[in-house]
Amino acid sequence: MSTATQLIHSIPVDPLTGAISVPIYQTSTFVQEAPGVNKGYDYARTGNPTRAVLEQLIAQLEKGAVGIAFASGLAAIDAIVKLLKSGDEILAVDDIYGGAFRLFTNVYDKFGIKVNFVDTSDVENVFNAITPNTKLIWLETPTNPTLKISDIEAIAKVAKASDCLLCVDNTFASPVLQQPIPLGADIVIHSATKYLGGHSDLIAGLVVTKEKELGDKIKYIQNACGAILAPFDSWLVIRGIETLHLRVKQHCASAQIVAEFLEQHPAVDKVFYPGLKTHPNHAIAKKQSKGFGGIVSFTLKEDTEEAAVQFVTQTQLFKLAESLGGIKSLVSHPANMTHKSIPAEKRRAAGVQDSLVRLSIGLEDAEDLVADLEQAFRKVVGQATNNGGILSNIETVLENNFTNQ
Numbered sequence: 001m002s003t004a005t006q007l008i009h010s011i012p013v014d015p016l017t018g019a020i021s022v023p024i025y026q027t028s029t030f031v032q033e034a035p036g037v038n039k040g041y042d043y044a045r046t047g048n049p050t051r052a053v054l055e056q057l058i059a060q061l062e063k064g065a066v067g068i069a070f071a072s073g074l075a076a077i078d079a080i081v082k083l084l085k086s087g088d089e090i091l092a093v094d095d096i097y098g099g100a101f102r103l104f105t106n107v108y109d110k111f112g113i114k115v116n117f118v119d120t121s122d123v124e125n126v127f128n129a130i131t132p133n134t135k136l137i138w139l140e141t142p143t144n145p146t147l148k149i150s151d152i153e154a155i156a157k158v159a160k161a162s163d164c165l166l167c168v169d170n171t172f173a174s175p176v177l178q179q180p181i182p183l184g185a186d187i188v189i190h191s192a193t194k195y196l197g198g199h200s201d202l203i204a205g206l207v208v209t210k211e212k213e214l215g216d217k218i219k220y221i222q223n224a225c226g227a228i229l230a231p232f233d234s235w236l237v238i239r240g241i242e243t244l245h246l247r248v249k250q251h252c253a254s255a256q257i258v259a260e261f262l263e264q265h266p267a268v269d270k271v272f273y274p275g276l277k278t279h280p281n282h283a284i285a286k287k288q289s290k291g292f293g294g295i296v297s298f299t300l301k302e303d304t305e306e307a308a309v310q311f312v313t314q315t316q317l318f319k320l321a322e323s324l325g326g327i328k329s330l331v332s333h334p335a336n337m338t339h340k341s342i343p344a345e346k347r348r349a350a351g352v353q354d355s356l357v358r359l360s361i362g363l364e365d366a367e368d369l370v371a372d373l374e375q376a377f378r379k380v381v382g383q384a385t386n387n388g389g390i391l392s393n394i395e396t397v398l399e400n401n402f403t404n405q
């Protein structure tokens with residue numbers, strides 16, 4: 001059975017009524033026959049049937065043992081850090097999502113948890129940076145926003161040999177493209193706000209663990225700390241997942257076209273997209289993923305914040321907004337938006353230059369997206385290009401881009 005068919009039929013029909021859409025159990029509590037005698041649920045922070053469907057679904061999609069749903073991606077990350085104790089260290093990818101950086105450093109530092117940031121795209125850097133106190137390796141692959149790729153399988157071996165947990169933030173890839181658990185990761189997290197939800201209409205986070213025992217510990221933290229996902233938002237994520245396969249396929253195809261357009265544009269300096277052969281870890285991306293995702297970043301030859309701000313305020317289809325992974329294309333300027341909480345020197349050292357622009361490729365026609373970028377370049381730098389060659393290639397790219405599923 002194909003992955004798409006499996007995905008659609010992993011969402012159960014309601015056993016009670018036959019409803020084909022998962023019912024939303026909008027309730028805080030459940031009536032008990034006698035104290036402790038109930039139908040599997042007692043209080044909705046501890047467990048809710050709608051949330052339980054989502055939790056089982058994401059565990060299946062990521063090929064893990066336990067799924068746990070949180071009120072946001074950051075709440076999911078927070079629950080993982082709570083597995084640690086004072087004196088423990090996290091070894092994290094240097095080009096990390098700004099909110100995770102803020103949580104690790106500004107919140108957990110005072111509880112005695114230290115973080116070392118390294119460029120994990122070279123496994124040797126990970127190996128060399130591990131200390132006896134390292135208890136958690138934190139990867140994003142691809143990273144946000146420079147689309148760095150780290151070798152999950154190789155780093156999982158290093159983690160295992162050093163007796164520490166490997167957690168992969170799989171937000172950018174989604175389980176349709178990449179499944180870190182079969183590659184050796186212990187934990188996967190998602191900002192389900194992005195591709196899983198898919199419609200820019202909710203905030204949600206998910207955790208999946210490889211082992212039941214670890215999953216139970218995180219479930220305990222979920223209940224004890226209380227940052228659960230509400231029933232309606234759980235239902236929205238389930239509904240998003242129903243079309244995940246199709247959406248991701250199109251995001252990937254259009255992103256490849258946009259990346260190739262940017263690569264030949266005279267105003268553009270560097271393009272970051274794992275689907276480009278020029279990407280330093282293109283081969284690793286190809287090995288561990290079924291596609292290269294819907295996010296493309298680039299820097300301008302005029303590497304200033306001013307030039308980037310001018311560009312991101314000139315696009316029309318690409319809306320200037322935080323977030324990614326929805327049906328509408330978005331543009332953002334990380335230095336001033338998602339990565340503002342990272343000090344400028346650290347940000348630049350991680351490759352997030354002042355002019356870096358991040359695109360989340362939506363489900364509009366790729367041809368229209370390229371035309372929108374072209375008109376924005378023309379307004380900002382007055383450098384028009386002939387994009388006919390790229391546009392005439394669109395059909396071929398659409399056919400070839402998603403073949404190794």
Ligand SMILES: Cc1ncc(COP(=O)(O)O)c(C=O)c1O
Binds near residue numbers: 140171191193
């Ligand atoms: C890679 C990544 N992880 C985690 C998060 C945090 O997720 P949320 O905004 O749902 O809390 C984000 C948010 O942008 C993200 O991009």
